Amino acid sequence: MKSNLRNEIKSYIVRSGYTMQEVVDRLSEDYGWSDSVSNLSNKLQRESLRYVETVQLADALGYDIIWGPRKSETLVGRGGAVK
Template identity: 70%
Template sequence: MSNVRNEIKAQIVRAGFTMQDVVDKLAEDYGWSDSVSNLSAKLQRESIRYKEVIELADVLGYDIVWQKRGSDDAAYLIPSQLPSP
């Protein structure tokens, strides 16, 4: 398994979701395919887009945070500020 896949799958588990839960929520909230195999393939190929990662984080209840090393300043990426699907 790839590092991207491992990281994202670990976050899914930590958030208390199954892959099916996640794809169902992504389909409902963002119009993604409701196929677990489609998400798994994206993770395996490491072809998931940055916007998709932000949407995935959103359904898991996470924010993506850019923080300069050694700084307390952070920039948050808020899913509602992304263009509509």
């Protein structure tokens, strides 16, 4: 699963027309991130990107993260699956 998430985020970077260096430069300028490509790559590899960093990365790429209900009717709550 790890490589799937990393590859998904990298695919958004490519589809946005940016290189990793360009994304890191934007994140560094806009949000004070490290200007190291290896730092971002390591975070993606380890899946250690915090939520706020994910939102900032999406913003740098021109995306919004939108929360919406699942298409499935089954919800999982504290007591288990509920229909």
